[in-house]
Amino acid sequence: METPGNLFCVAAPSGAGKSSLVKALLELDSHLAVSISHTTRAPRGQEQHGREYWFVPEPEFRAMVERGEFFEWAAVHGNLYGTSRKAIEARLQGGEDVVLEIDWQGALQIKQLFPHAVLIFILPPSWDELRQRLMRRGEDGSEVIAQRMANARQEVAQARHFDFVIINALFETALFDLKTVVHSQRLKYAAQLRNRSQVFAALDLV
Numbered sequence: 001m002e003t004p005g006n007l008f009c010v011a012a013p014s015g016a017g018k019s020s021l022v023k024a025l026l027e028l029d030s031h032l033a034v035s036i037s038h039t040t041r042a043p044r045g046q047e048q049h050g051r052e053y054w055f056v057p058e059p060e061f062r063a064m065v066e067r068g069e070f071f072e073w074a075a076v077h078g079n080l081y082g083t084s085r086k087a088i089e090a091r092l093q094g095g096e097d098v099v100l101e102i103d104w105q106g107a108l109q110i111k112q113l114f115p116h117a118v119l120i121f122i123l124p125p126s127w128d129e130l131r132q133r134l135m136r137r138g139e140d141g142s143e144v145i146a147q148r149m150a151n152a153r154q155e156v157a158q159a160r161h162f163d164f165v166i167i168n169a170l171f172e173t174a175l176f177d178l179k180t181v182v183h184s185q186r187l188k189y190a191a192q193l194r195n196r197s198q199v200f201a202a203l204d205l206v
Contacts, residue, residue: 012122013152072109
């Protein structure tokens with residue numbers, strides 16, 4: 001699907017800082033819109049329905065799968081996550097740039113549907129630092145943290161399939177890197193052609 005808007009997919013293991021980075025990016029870039037995913041997991045901390053996620057029961061989620069309402073969906077840490085087809089299509093066709101916080105499975109599925117989607121993987125600086133971040137969150141017990149660390153090794157191994165990799169050692173540096181990726185994508189020839197087709201036509205480039 002060719003659309004005037006750009007699609008950015010950001011993936012990372014739990015604790016790498018993906019959500020914080022995307023939130024900060026959205027505050028700095030008014031041309032970016034975030035797509036809110038559906039999930040069967042319960043809200044954490046101050047999360048709200050319709051803000052961080054659409055929290056839905058598993059039967060409702062699976063019914064949405066059967067109706068083809070998701071671009072992609074996957075089981076992650078024992079819960080289901082999915083990206084709404086209707087919301088993404090409308091924004092991209094309207095020329096908006098959309099960012100998805102997504103797991104690696106979903107990102108690779110999205111790439112099959114949108115070849116021009118930009119896949120960005122956030123890495124922690126070390127395994128020890130990732131474990132410390134998970135512990136500082138104070139949301140999970142030791143068994144859950146151990147499982148997240150085991151899953152993280154599998155997730156990090158998928159970074160080779162992504163277009164860009166950002167190491168989140170220092171938040172400000174990682175945010176600058178993320179902004180740079182977004183801005184650079186907008187300046188690529190193919191992206192400019194999709195988004196500024198009238199200029200290209202006026203210059204006899206199409």
